[in-house]
Amino acid sequence: MWPRNGIGLTNSNYTELNQLYERYKDKGLEILAFPCNQFGNEEPGTNNEIKEFVCTRFKSEFPIFDKIEVNGDKEAPLYKFLKSGKWGMFKDDIQWNFAKFLVDQNGVIINRYYPTTSPLTIEGDMKKLLGIS
Known part of the structure; x- marks a missing residue:
């Protein structure tokens, strides 16, 4: 069974990534998950279960790829x-x-950002890269 309760980083990251994608996808932003x-063991589901969860619960439109290591x-x-x-903080892991x-x-x-970095806090870096004032 793969019930996700949204604890931790899931809710905030998917919510904010969706906001950024909606704002800038027509300006060239791509988000790849x-x-x-x-x-x-936070992603125990099948690839289809994960995609369904993200696309249904968070209405994400950016690509969700198969699980990798x-x-x-x-x-x-x-x-x-x-x-x-x-x-990263611990060598390159x-x-x-x-x-x-x-x-x-x-x-x-x-740039590289830690898992706890809010996607909205890197919006300025994204805009700069996309050439948006």
């Missing part, structure tokens, strides 16, 4: 690349779900 179950021997190549750009990366249209990693 990669669920991971490596942190406290972001640390360790089975780390997805995408995260090897992302972690090579900006270092991802600390928890909702770690965020700001990447430009050429694939250059602009």
Whole structure:
């Protein structure tokens, strides 16, 4: 069973990411979500269950990809690349779900944000990258 109660970072992150996506998707913003179950078994559902949860409960329209691993021997190549750009507090490991990366249209990693960073607090960085005053 996969009942999510929205405790922790889930509600605030999905709510704020949706707000940013709605504001800036027509200006070039893309948000890509990669669920991971490596942190406290917080993504135990199937890929379809996760997508249904996010799209139904939060009405998210940005892509929700299949679950991946972001640390360790089975780390997805995408995260090897992302972690090579900006270092986290504990070397290069991802600390928890909702770690965020700001990447430009050429694939250059602009910044890395901790899981506890509110998406709305990075809106200025996004606007700058999108060329919005």
